[in-house]
Amino acid sequence: MDLILRNANLPDGRIGVDIGIEHGRIREIAHGLVAPAAQEIDVRGRLVSPPFVDAHFHLDAALSLGLPRRNSSGTLLEGIALCGELKPQLTQDAVAARALAYCDMAVAQGLLAIRSHVDVCDDRLLAVDALLDVQRRVAPYLDLQLVAFPQDGFYRSATAERNLLRALDRGVQVVGGIPHFERTMADGAASVRRLCEIAAERGLLVDMHCDESDDPLSRHIETLAAETARLGLHGRVAGSHLTSMHSMDNYYVSKLLPLIAQSGVAAIANPLINITLQGRHDTYPKRRGMTRAPELIAAGVRVAFGHDCVMDPWYSFGSADMLEVAHMAIHVGQMTSLDGIAAAYAGITTEAAKILHLDGYGLDPGCRADLVVLQAADPFEAIRLKAARLLVLRAGRVIARGAARASELTLPQRPATLTLEFRPGSI
Numbered sequence: 001m002d003l004i005l006r007n008a009n010l011p012d013g014r015i016g017v018d019i020g021i022e023h024g025r026i027r028e029i030a031h032g033l034v035a036p037a038a039q040e041i042d043v044r045g046r047l048v049s050p051p052f053v054d055a056h057f058h059l060d061a062a063l064s065l066g067l068p069r070r071n072s073s074g075t076l077l078e079g080i081a082l083c084g085e086l087k088p089q090l091t092q093d094a095v096a097a098r099a100l101a102y103c104d105m106a107v108a109q110g111l112l113a114i115r116s117h118v119d120v121c122d123d124r125l126l127a128v129d130a131l132l133d134v135q136r137r138v139a140p141y142l143d144l145q146l147v148a149f150p151q152d153g154f155y156r157s158a159t160a161e162r163n164l165l166r167a168l169d170r171g172v173q174v175v176g177g178i179p180h181f182e183r184t185m186a187d188g189a190a191s192v193r194r195l196c197e198i199a200a201e202r203g204l205l206v207d208m209h210c211d212e213s214d215d216p217l218s219r220h221i222e223t224l225a226a227e228t229a230r231l232g233l234h235g236r237v238a239g240s241h242l243t244s245m246h247s248m249d250n251y252y253v254s255k256l257l258p259l260i261a262q263s264g265v266a267a268i269a270n271p272l273i274n275i276t277l278q279g280r281h282d283t284y285p286k287r288r289g290m291t292r293a294p295e296l297i298a299a300g301v302r303v304a305f306g307h308d309c310v311m312d313p314w315y316s317f318g319s320a321d322m323l324e325v326a327h328m329a330i331h332v333g334q335m336t337s338l339d340g341i342a343a344a345y346a347g348i349t350t351e352a353a354k355i356l357h358l359d360g361y362g363l364d365p366g367c368r369a370d371l372v373v374l375q376a377a378d379p380f381e382a383i384r385l386k387a388a389r390l391l392v393l394r395a396g397r398v399i400a401r402g403a404a405r406a407s408e409l410t411l412p413q414r415p416a417t418l419t420l421e422f423r424p425g426s427i
């Protein structure tokens with residue numbers, strides 16, 4: 001072996017196991033592994049997890065906070081206006097520099113795979129070229145997947161369709177959309193159909209911003225599920241946000257959930273952003289806005305949780321910490337059962353990896369040895385503490401180290417009941 005991590009706790013509840021790594025891949029996981037190794041690291045009962053995966057992000061906007069000015073109201077509308085003000089001033093180098101800075105931040109947090117939407121409504125395709133370049137540069141240490149995102153509306157913007165196709169021709173891997181932002185419900189539905197057809201023709205994945213509103217009658221997820229079934233895109237499509245589902249009629253949702261599950265469409269909620277941007281027209285009671293994550297999981301729909309924004313026109317906070325995302329998901333979605341906590345952790349690791357179709361992800365022998373050693377005994381403690389990342393490994397090589405925090409925050413004894421294993425359809 002090239003490396004053995006000894007005495008590791010795993011997210012599925014296995015305790016004190018050894019992980020043998022050879023040629024950048026996990027070779028064997030066992031108790032008391034006996035094998036010669038060039039290097040051994042005793043992680044002393046800490047959680048060793050596959051890396052965090054962010055299923056929904058905007059890398060072209062990240063870290064632009066304050067450019068050209070701060071969002072004084074904190075609303076989505078002022079954020080969109082700010083984005084428009086910034087666009088003419090952008091350069092490819094500036095977008096790439098911010099994106100690379102964010103990728104460094106991500107690696108330090110054990111976040112080694114990001115699906116980022118990239119705006120294709122700028123005729124220069126400046127952000128597309130910048131992020132394709134960044135994708136190549138970070139590939140040795142971070143999997144960056146790009147979604148062609150017609151941010152100003154696929155039919156609302158005169159050149160969006162042409163630009164989206166140009167972006168796909170240049171190598172962007174996923175087809176995006178924003179049907180609730182089109183001028184009419186009919187235009188929105190037509191955009192979903194056309195975009196799914198483009199994905200089917202080209203053999204690509206789909207991930208649309210879908211129903212990101214408080215309108216209980218915004219029903220593009222229904223069209224997305226129906227188009228997925230019609231075109232045979234099962235397992236290759238995700239609906240992001242789906243916040244309108246929070247406000248929909250319960251009877252309608254009871255019919256909608258099985259349709260989403262049967263069509264194999266995944267759902268990606270963005271709890272930090274949904275709780276801050278939705279419900280802004282409400283007085284009290286004020287809606288939370290996040291989609292019905294526990295109910296989707298119970299219906300058998302694959303659910304991931306994304307960060308969406310970090311220090312950009314829409315959201316001033318964030319630090320590439322997916323544990324903060326899971327923490328917020330649990331609170332907003334009241335996912336405090338043990339199954340709920342396990343599902344939240346899966347939503348920032350294994351379930352997100354499946355939505356991205358990541359190759360070689362996980363803790364099975366043969367998987368790439370991408371691992372994070374956390375200062376926590378299990379996923380519950382990791383989420384509770386937003387635990388320090390002590391070591392981050394990529395293909396069996398340590399690429400980041402973090403300092404441990406004061407140990408008084410952890411329990412002296414691990415409670416016996418805290419085995420968290422996510423089972424699809426549970427919760």
Ligand SMILES: [Zn+2]
Pocket residue numbers: 056057058117209308
């Ligand atoms: Zn988004």
